[in-house]
Amino acid sequence: MTFKETKLAGVFEIEITPIVDERGFFARSWCREEFIRRGLNGTLSQSSISFNPQRGTFRGMHWQAAPFAEAKLVRCTQGSICDVALDLRTGSPTFKDWTAVTLSALNRRMLYIPEGCAHGFLTLQNDTEVFYQISELYNPQSGRGVRWNDPAFGIQLPESVTVISKRDSSYTDFV
Numbered sequence: 001m002t003f004k005e006t007k008l009a010g011v012f013e014i015e016i017t018p019i020v021d022e023r024g025f026f027a028r029s030w031c032r033e034e035f036i037r038r039g040l041n042g043t044l045s046q047s048s049i050s051f052n053p054q055r056g057t058f059r060g061m062h063w064q065a066a067p068f069a070e071a072k073l074v075r076c077t078q079g080s081i082c083d084v085a086l087d088l089r090t091g092s093p094t095f096k097d098w099t100a101v102t103l104s105a106l107n108r109r110m111l112y113i114p115e116g117c118a119h120g121f122l123t124l125q126n127d128t129e130v131f132y133q134i135s136e137l138y139n140p141q142s143g144r145g146v147r148w149n150d151p152a153f154g155i156q157l158p159e160s161v162t163v164i165s166k167r168d169s170s171y172t173d174f175v
Helices: 032-037
Strands: 002-005 012-015 019-021 024-026 046-052 057-064 072-078 080-087 098-104 110-113 117-123 128-134 143-145
Touching (some): 057 080, 072 080, 072 098, 080 110, 080 128, 098 110
Antiparallel strands (some): 019 024, 072 128, 080 098
16 A cells, blocks of 8 residues: 555555456455554554435534544445545644545555544445544544535535535534
8 A cells, every 4th residue: 555645744646566367456454463564553443334315415514522533444345426524633734634545445545534534525436435533433422514615614526516404514613
């Protein structure tokens, strides 16, 4: 795997390293030791799938507060997404900054989002499926969110949002 740090400290775009032969290829998409060696959370407590039938669907921006803060490794297994990480770590030099990468079934890239960063994505194709590996169990009482279009962040998406939950569109302004 190849780890490329984004402009947000601790947020990495990860590419697989395929070993190709006449059958196709084989590649690792997770190695606890490689993550730990880079100072990243190597714990996996839960995996989840999000299926989104309509292009323009936005999910996010979500995170879990301490003591249930979670790191996520996100990949798109069908279709494509604009995947967004937002730094909400108050002591971070990139506090309130964001980064976005295109993840798709074709490019097989992943995005690692550490604890303290919010995560969301916009589907760029119909019938898009997103696979999450998460370091902490889901805890509804620790769930938090901010609006993707909150002026405090200035997140720019490549396409319009046409489907979003009432919850995700009604978070109050970030203070």
